[in-house]
Amino acid sequence: LNCLDWSLLTPATEEMLALAEEVKGRFQGDPSFEYSLAEINAEAAARLVQNGKEPVMKEEARLTATIEEIDRAVGIVPRGAFVKTPLGSVHENRHFEGLSLAEAKKLSSYFHFTEPANLKNKTLLEKADLDPSTDFLDSLEHDIPRGSWSIQLEKGGTVVVLRSLLWLGLTFYHVPMTKQFGYVYFGTGEKNLDLPFML
Amino acid sequence: HGPYQPHEPGYGLDQPGYSPYEDDIPDPQARMLAIKNAKAYLLKTSTKSGLNLYDHFANILTKILDEQPTNTVDIIENISKDVKWAQFRKKMDTLRDEHVIPPTFEAAEKCKALFIKEVGEEDHEELDEEMGEPALPNVMETAFYFEQAGIGLSKDECYYIFLAFKNLIHVQPIQTCRFWGKILGLEMNYIIAEVQLREGEEEEEAGGEGEEAVAEEEKEVGEGEEEEEQKEKEPELPKSTYKPPPEIPKEANGTGTNKYVYFVCNEPGKPWVKLPPVTPAQIVCARQIKKFFTGRLDAPVVSFPPFPGNEANYLRAQIARISAGTHVSPTGFYQFPEDEEEEEGADTYEENPEFEPPPVAEMVESLATWAHHVKGILKQGRCVWINPAQKSEENEEDDEEEEEEEEEEHQEETGHPLLTLISEDEGMKNIPAWTAQASTNLIPEYSIAILQSNRWPGAYAFASGRKFENIYFGWGHKYNPESHTPALPPPAETEFPIEPGITETADPTVEEELAFKAAQEEALAEAEEEEEEEGEDD
Numbered sequence: 174l175n176c177l178d179w180s181l182l183t184p185a186t187e188e189m190l191a192l193a194e195e196v197k198g199r200f201q202g203d204p205s206f207e208y209s210l211a212e213i214n215a216e217a218a219a220r221l222v223q224n225g226k227e228p229v230m231k232e233e234a235r236l237t238a239t240i241e242e243i244d245r246a247v248g249i250v251p252r253g254a255f256v257k258t259p260l261g262s263v264h265e266n267r268h269f270e271g272l273s274l275a276e277a278k279k280l281s282s283y284f285h286f287t288e289p290a291n292l293k294n295k296t297l298l299e300k301a302d303l304d305p306s307t308d309f310l311d312s313l314e315h316d317i318p319r320g321s322w323s324i325q326l327e328k329g330g331t332v333v334v335l336r337s338l339l340w341l342g343l344t345f346y347h348v349p350m351t352k353q354f355g356y357v358y359f360g361t362g363e364k365n366l367d368l369p370f371m372l
Numbered sequence: 373h374g375p376y377q378p379h380e381p382g383y384g385l386d387q388p389g390y391s392p393y394e395d396d397i398p399d400p401q402a403r404m405l406a407i408k409n410a411k412a413y414l415l416k417t418s419t420k421s422g423l424n425l426y427d428h429f430a431n432i433l434t435k436i437l438d439e440q441p442t443n444t445v446d447i448i449e450n451i452s453k454d455v456k457w458a459q460f461r462k463k464m465d466t467l468r469d470e471h472v473i474p475p476t477f478e479a480a481e482k483c484k485a486l487f488i489k490e491v492g493e494e495d496h497e498e499l500d501e502e503m504g505e506p507a508l509p510n511v512m513e514t515a516f517y518f519e520q521a522g523i524g525l526s527k528d529e530c531y532y533i534f535l536a537f538k539n540l541i542h543v544q545p546i547q548t549c550r551f552w553g554k555i556l557g558l559e560m561n562y563i564i565a566e567v568q569l570r571e572g573e574e575e576e577e578a579g580g581e582g583e584e585a586v587a588e589e590e591k592e593v594g595e596g597e598e599e600e601e602q603k604e605k606e607p608e609l610p611k612s613t614y615k616p617p618p619e620i621p622k623e624a625n626g627t628g629t630n631k632y633v634y635f636v637c638n639e640p641g642k643p644w645v646k647l648p649p650v651t652p653a654q655i656v657c658a659r660q661i662k663k664f665f666t667g668r669l670d671a672p673v674v675s676f677p678p679f680p681g682n683e684a685n686y687l688r689a690q691i692a693r694i695s696a697g698t699h700v701s702p703t704g705f706y707q708f709p710e711d712e713e714e715e716e717g718a719d720t721y722e723e724n725p726e727f728e729p730p731p732v733a734e735m736v737e738s739l740a741t742w743a744h745h746v747k748g749i750l751k752q753g754r755c756v757w758i759n760p761a762q763k764s765e766e767n768e769e770d771d772e773e774e775e776e777e778e779e780e781e782h783q784e785e786t787g788h789p790l791l792t793l794i795s796e797d798e799g800m801k802n803i804p805a806w807t808a809q810a811s812t813n814l815i816p817e818y819s820i821a822i823l824q825s826n827r828w829p830g831a832y833a834f835a836s837g838r839k840f841e842n843i844y845f846g847w848g849h850k851y852n853p854e855s856h857t858p859a860l861p862p863p864a865e866t867e868f869p870i871e872p873g874i875t876e877t878a879d880p881t882v883e884e885e886l887a888f889k890a891a892q893e894e895a896l897a898e899a900e901e902e903e904e905e906e907g908e909d910d
Contacts, residue, residue, distance in 0.1 A: 268447060268454065323559070336556065338558075360829075
């Protein structure tokens with residue numbers, strides 16, 4: 174809450190995610206604030222009432238759902254940082270030494286860190302090039318709309334920074350040729366739905 | 373390397389069939405020979421790389437035993453690759469180095485230029501002392517305060533910006549200068565400096581622009597005359613009733629929206645580019661569109677309504693809007709000079725020498741302790757309203773015939789007077805326009821008051837005693853709780869004016885025709901009867 178008191182958030186459920194999409198506007202800063210869904214979307218409120226719950230949504234739930242959505246949508250990792258074993262489980266690659274400078278500038282060397290949705294749609298030619306141990310995730314290249322990532326080299330080319338335009342405030346950094354990478358989100362917690370107009 | 377001794381762990385692995393203990397081997401001679409052959413084979417140097425397998429295995433095993441990773445068998449290939457890589461590094465050292473240096477080297481070269489400037493500075497230093505006002509902003513100090521709020525760039529970058537400012541001051545004749553902020557873009561970012569040029573420098577440009585405008589008008593008059601001649605010869609084509617709205621003149625440099633001149637650069641070390649002054653049409657259009665900046669000033673802005681200008685103009689318009697919306701200072705810091713009356717036209721303000729800074733707690737609690745010190749922009753796109761009807765009289769040279777002029781009543785637009793308190797800023801829905809916080813609750817003596825704008829996310833202001841500063845870090849867009857809806861295109865113009873000669877009427881139906889015919893025949897019959905009657909009378 175304020176860097177001193179930390180509260181544990183429960184994992185998000187599908188229901189929370191669906192509701193969170195309806196609620197728009199800024200977060201209030203108070204985890205127990207309740208959004209009245211009746212104003213926002215009468216249908217969703219009606220559904221809730223039928224299920225026997227109140228038509229309100231707590232800010233805590235909205236926060237959890239937003240975090241989950243951000244992670245799913247724009248949580249990215251560099252190619253090769255994680256490997257998949259033949260058994261199917263995914264491990265961190267301890268021998269990942271970082272991308273090279275040339276690779277780091279290309280969008281295709283970064284993957285979404287979620288269940289791949291588009292892998293099977295690639296052409297056979299592309300599939301032949303893939304290395305199944307490292308290329309088991311969706312690449313950023315095929316994100317719709319195109320150009321929804323901004324990739325920049327900072328500090329004289331020593332750090333590559335990717336910023337998401339869909340969730341304004343998500344920043345991913347990587348130092349080429351080293352193992353350092355990571356992403357952080359600073360922002361208002363709102364999806365940028367105007368993206369197609371802004372490109 | 374000597375041959376592996378039996379007690380060394382690496383021994384038996386060359387030949388998978390054998391156990392590490394030689395005692396059990398029945399036929400030493402043949403085996404020894406086989407072992408020697410195998411070893412010789414392993415020691416064979418590869419023609420490509422100069423390594424041999426023996427040494428390679430030895431290295432791998434040494435590495436594995438040193439590090440003892442888990443699940444070694446899974447990553448054995450990677451270990452092997454790494455060992456080979458380690459070998460190669462020593463050999464091709466010189467080539468590697470030359471290849472890697474360029475990208476970082478170039479960047480460092482540019483930054484070096486910032487650092488080296490000691491020779492020419494001595495002359496300028498004397499001038500600066502005479503001026504009295506420090507022209508160079510203390511970027512590092514500002515950065516320190518903002519860091520307490522959790523906003524800002526890294527120390528390195530701030531220092532580079534600092535040096536870049538120093539360069540800017542030496543190159544351009546600048547009176548005051550301020551770090552305005554940083555706007556992020558798709559390919560590159562913009563670092564923006566707000567500058568006031570010394571008087572006398574700006575007039576040359578205005579003269580240049582005035583000359584251009586005059587030349588254009590002369591051209592238009594010439595074309596108008598040609599068109600008149602042509603039109604007399606041809607049958608009259610329908611003339612368009614479309615009249616572009618009268619162009620609202622931009623404000624003069626040094627006043628209103630163009631009060632400051634802005635310089636941008638993509639990175640500290642790159643040359644500074646001056647942004648052109650902003651026109652009201654650009655501001656009005658910028659309000660209706662929402663586009664990302666790419667980072668190149670000459671990029672076209674493709675949007676609807678079409679933006680008059682390229683990215684440099686769009687950037688300037690957004691900067692003007694952000695400045696007008698979010699530049700604040702503690703109330704009372706600036707005041708109107710006593711000589712002038714307080715009208716809406718009051719443009720200047722001075723520092724109040726008797727200003728006593730309110731305590732930080734007060735600044736945080738009530739928004740009435742902050743006031744805008746930049747004029748708000750009216751709907752028209754200017755700070756000072758101007759009646760466009762006056763201007764249109766001058767442009768009548770282009771009109772050949774008198775057409776129906778729709779007289780629009782331009783209502784005088786009023787905006788907030790100059791030093792309005794920000795508590796009067798309206799919020800959107802239930803979100804207040806500003807959020808105020810103290811930087812820390814733990815040490816109230818040194819905490820500073822921080823203001824975040826909710827209307828322009830990314831605009832921050834801080835105040836601490838007499839010091840205050842505004843800054844912007846962000847993408848350059850206003851906050852909109854609902855999604856952005858672009859303007860719909862206006863209805864298409866009617867092609868022809870509606871006149872009886874042109875409009876189609878439906879053809880009469882059969883019944884109507886018959887009825888008409890019957891009516892006509894009756895009329896004829898009556899006329900004939902009358903004639904017959906007259907004829908009979910004769």
